[in-house]
Amino acid sequence: MKQFLNHCARAVLEGDKPLAADLASKVLTERYDILQVIEQGFAVGIRQAGELWKKGEYFLPELAFSAEAMKGAMDVLNPELLERADQDRSRGVVVIGTVQGDIHDIGKTLVATMLTANGYRVIDMGADTQHARFLEEATKHRADVLCLSALLTTTMAGQREVIELLKKQKRRDTIKVVIGGAPTSAQWAREIGADGYAENAVEAVHVIASLL
Amino acid sequence: MRVTVRELFERGGALLDGGMGSMLIAAGLQAGSPPEEWNHTNPDTLMRVHASYLAAGADVISTNTFGATAARLEDHGLGDQLRSINTAGVRLARDAIARFRDGRMDMSQRRDSGDETADARFVALSIGPTGKMLPPVGAASEDEVKAEFTAQFRSIEEDFDLVLIETIFDLREGLLALEAAKDTFPYPVAVSLTYNTNPRGFFTVMGDEAGAAVKQLQAAGADIVGANCSISSGDMLALADVLRRSTDLPILCQPNAGNPTVENHVPVYGQRPEEFAGDAIKLFEKGINAVGGCCGTTPDFIGEVSARLRPEGAAGS
Numbered sequence: 389m390k391q392f393l394n395h396c397a398r399a400v401l402e403g404d405k406p407l408a409a410d411l412a413s414k415v416l417t418e419r420y421d422i423l424q425v426i427e428q429g430f431a432v433g434i435r436q437a438g439e440l441w442k443k444g445e446y447f448l449p450e451l452a453f454s455a456e457a458m459k460g461a462m463d464v465l466n467p468e469l470l471e472r473a474d475q476d477r478s479r480g481v482v483v484i485g486t487v488q489g490d491i492h493d494i495g496k497t498l499v500a501t502m503l504t505a506n507g508y509r510v511i512d513m514g515a516d517t518q519h520a521r522f523l524e525e526a527t528k529h530r531a532d533v534l535c536l537s538a539l540l541t542t543t544m545a546g547q548r549e550v551i552e553l554l555k556k557q558k559r560r561d562t563i564k565v566v567i568g569g570a571p572t573s574a575q576w577a578r579e580i581g582a583d584g585y586a587e588n589a590v591e592a593v594h595v596i597a598s599l600l
Numbered sequence: 601m602r603v604t605v606r607e608l609f610e611r612g613g614a615l616l617d618g619g620m621g622s623m624l625i626a627a628g629l630q631a632g633s634p635p636e637e638w639n640h641t642n643p644d645t646l647m648r649v650h651a652s653y654l655a656a657g658a659d660v661i662s663t664n665t666f667g668a669t670a671a672r673l674e675d676h677g678l679g680d681q682l683r684s685i686n687t688a689g690v691r692l693a694r695d696a697i698a699r700f701r702d703g704r705m706d707m708s709q710r711r712d713s714g715d716e717t718a719d720a721r722f723v724a725l726s727i728g729p730t731g732k733m734l735p736p737v738g739a740a741s742e743d744e745v746k747a748e749f750t751a752q753f754r755s756i757e758e759d760f761d762l763v764l765i766e767t768i769f770d771l772r773e774g775l776l777a778l779e780a781a782k783d784t785f786p787y788p789v790a791v792s793l794t795y796n797t798n799p800r801g802f803f804t805v806m807g808d809e810a811g812a813a814v815k816q817l818q819a820a821g822a823d824i825v826g827a828n829c830s831i832s833s834g835d836m837l838a839l840a841d842v843l844r845r846s847t848d849l850p851i852l853c854q855p856n857a858g859n860p861t862v863e864n865h866v867p868v869y870g871q872r873p874e875e876f877a878g879d880a881i882k883l884f885e886k887g888i889n890a891v892g893g894c895c896g897t898t899p900d901f902i903g904e905v906s907a908r909l910r911p912e913g914a915a916g917s
Contacts, residue, residue, distance in 0.1 A: 442799035447807030452736040489632075543861040571862075 616892025869896025
């Protein structure tokens with residue numbers, strides 16, 4: 389199993405989408421633990437890509453290829469995960485997106501993946517999401533949690549603005565708000581009145597579980 | 601005989617201007633709104649900024665057209681003003697130079713010295729990235745990206761002196777812009793990429809290494825190459841060495857006013873003009889042909905460089 393997990397990580401790290409999809413298919417046919425393969429296999433590849441970015445060896449194209457390979461795996465696994473979430477009547481509904489003006493989405497997508505793998509129903513708004521759209525989707529899907537990602541010091545104010553908008557609409561206590569992204573922190577979360585902060589995708593699952 | 605813009609770069613010691621965006625914000629431009637709109641709504645401010653840089657000693661001033669591709673103007677509901685905004689941007693820079701020259705010629709000393717033709721000033725058309733990303737990061741095709749540049753170029757109904765394609769972070773986009781410029785204009789074309797420091801050297805966010813990039817740009821017909829933005833004047837010194845040994849073309853460098861801190865979610869550039877100017881002189885000593893400033897730099901920065909470069913006071917007083 390360990391070798392299989394390494395193959396999954398490697399497929400993502402190397403941006404090999406067809407291989408990642410093949411391995412994901414094998415997870416289903418062999419009935420491996422989907423959650424384990426995501427957390428200890430595919431997602432490890434994304435983390436390793438992030439480390440190489442920090443070291444200056446991976447650039448945006450390499451990150452994009454890795455994210456695509458991850459998506460390839462998740463496209464195969466998602467139908468199964470969604471079916472299970474429905475069966476478990478879902479642990480909760482989460483609306484997630486990157487705030488307006490910010491096009492970064494790899495980390496946010498990984499959080500969405502982990503939440504889906506852990507039984508949450510996730511509505512992923514994508515990147516550069518207008519404040520009002522977050523609230524619209526949260527209403528439409530009766531979301532329990534709003535997850536806001538910001539990767540730039542110049543866009544993180546958007547996280548505060550969404551919370552202010554909730555307050556203005558007198559809806560602040562109807563939903564939990566969790567934030568994340570490189571320039572953010574637990575202190576920033578406290579400052580803006582968020583309910584939680586997560587430094588990475590695995591922590592995001594724990595934070596949300598403890599809030600609901 | 602009047603020096604040409606090509607000769608200006610080839611002989612070296614050329615001064616470019618500094619930042620425009622922060623000057624406009626200081627004059628009241630709202631953060632998030634497109635600076636290019638001010639070519640219509642606040643032309644007097646544009647003229648004042650251009651005049652300040654000319655007075656500070658800039659040989660080349662850049663037009664306020666950096667973000668004025670059709671797609672980016674459309675994002676702000678200004679798509680139908682592609683032609684007028686770009687044309688106005690060029691006209692304002694040209695008018696600023698004409699006015700500056702008229703002002704200079706009023707000074708009787710200048711006239712008598714017969715130096716008026718030696719003090720040539722030039723207009724660079726400032727062209728920034730289209731905002732459309734090529735694969736794998738985005739989904740735009742090379743044809744689409746080149747078409748954006750071509751549309752912006754064709755919209756300009758005024759003459760100028762130099763095409764300055766700058767702050768490019770994907771070499772492929774730089775090559776496409778170069779191609780489009782050469783297809784459209786007879787003017788020299790400068791291509792300036794923006795690089796980040798990295799344990800392994802200087803790379804764009806797309807992974808283009810600086811030395812390799814300028815070689816490709818030279819092979820593709822660029823007249824001038826360079827680097828701007830992202831880094832401070834101090835970091836630009838090491839990058840200058842890489843660029844200088846990679847090409848015999850004229851090179852321009854336009855660093856930021858230091859590495860920014862973030863205050864209230866806005867980047868703040870705190871470097872002093874004196875430090876910037878000290879580094880600028882070192883850049884010239886390394887064989888860089890033209891130096892200007894990017895984010896956070898002001899006429900004071902250019903003036904300080906000019907004072908050190910031309911102690912006899914060739915800059916306007």
